[in-house]
Amino acid sequence: MTSKTVRITVSLPSQVVSNLDYISTTIGVSRSAFLSSLLSESLPPIVPLVQIVASASKDGDSKRFRGAAVSAINDAVSRLVSGSEVLQDDLFTK
Known part of the structure; x- marks a missing residue:
């Protein structure tokens, strides 16, 4: 499409x-x-996880990939990717 x-x-x-x-x-x-x-x-497998995280998030400000924010952004993205991989593994192994 x-x-x-x-x-x-x-x-x-x-x-x-x-x-x-x-x-x-x-x-x-x-x-x-x-x-x-x-x-x-x-991106599509990560969207449902972001929707879950967004409902619990209190920080509405976008962070730029600079300075001290780099580590926090990398950690957040790693958690999303890891969660997406686990979710996909669960879906395809059952």
Whole structure:
């Protein structure tokens, strides 16, 4: 299913951009195509977990990937990804 494409601007650490450039160039696709494919597969399983977390969250402010917030953001994303993997394992092993 093809949906409307929306242009966004993101800030990424330089090493992430280097890796992104290497991967996209090596496999012969644009950065955007690679990220679109990667995210369209990896985000849907995380959405239900975020909905659960959001209902218990008290902090409505978005954090930027800078300074002291980097560690907290990485921890939160790791918990979501781990929870998503556990959820998928449970679904596919039963």
